[in-house]
Amino acid sequence: MVPLSWYLILSAVLFCLGVFGFLLKRNIITIFMSIELMLNAVNLSFVAFANYWNTHLDKLPSGAQMVPLSGHVFVFFVMVVAAAEAAVGLAIIISVFRTRETLNVDRVNLLKL
């Protein structure tokens, strides 16, 4: 028996580390990896809640309906979107590197005021 809040705290810690990486890292590939870390953190809370509702269906408010396994299906969709995003994002990184010869986001500042 592990309290659900432990899983949610782990998920929040991973998400915040992902946001820190997104804000503080300067390499565009590492920034992209931080986004993947955030997606993983959200997946963890989806799976934890799916398991939680599987055994606590009696706690649902009356009239509400819930299929606990749909949490796993949402994780599946998040992974599909993450895979598509990784393919397109890395292609964008390659074309940015071709035109600007750098991976540092501070040197890709044409649109900056």
Add this chain to the structure above:
Amino acid sequence: MVHQVLFIVFGLICVAGAINLLLQRHPINSALSLVVVMASLALIYLLLGAEFVAAIQVIVYAGAIMVLFVFVIMLLNAGEEERTRGSRVALILGVPGVIILAATVGWLLVTGSGQLGSVTIASSDFGETHAIARLLFKDFLLPFEITSVLILIAIMGAVVLGKRES
């Protein structure tokens, strides 16, 4: 008891990998620590009884997506990260904002954990592939088909973006 010990071990490996991702200056080291995070997350999914999700976590995330990352790092010959000043807005607004968010969420979860209840290792029929497949191909059939279109568009976008201009 076993559940708690396993959760703490894999959770600590997970957080250590994520911190290592931030501290490493070379992107290939960051990518390998992200693989560690994803593998230990797959084990945590197994603790939660999500066998199918754990399998696709290893196959899709730790396998396919991270291979793509490592491939791009090696293709672009990415070296050590340069130290530049970075965005001032991110430092002034972003970092304190994340700290406040983390503190609020942590405080809410610690004080409210009594109402939330706990998670057990699920019975063997929860999270089985055929139950997920039945849900996916009956209730979620339309979103599933739409994601296949999304993947097709992503493939075409990647091909167009990666093509050399002649």
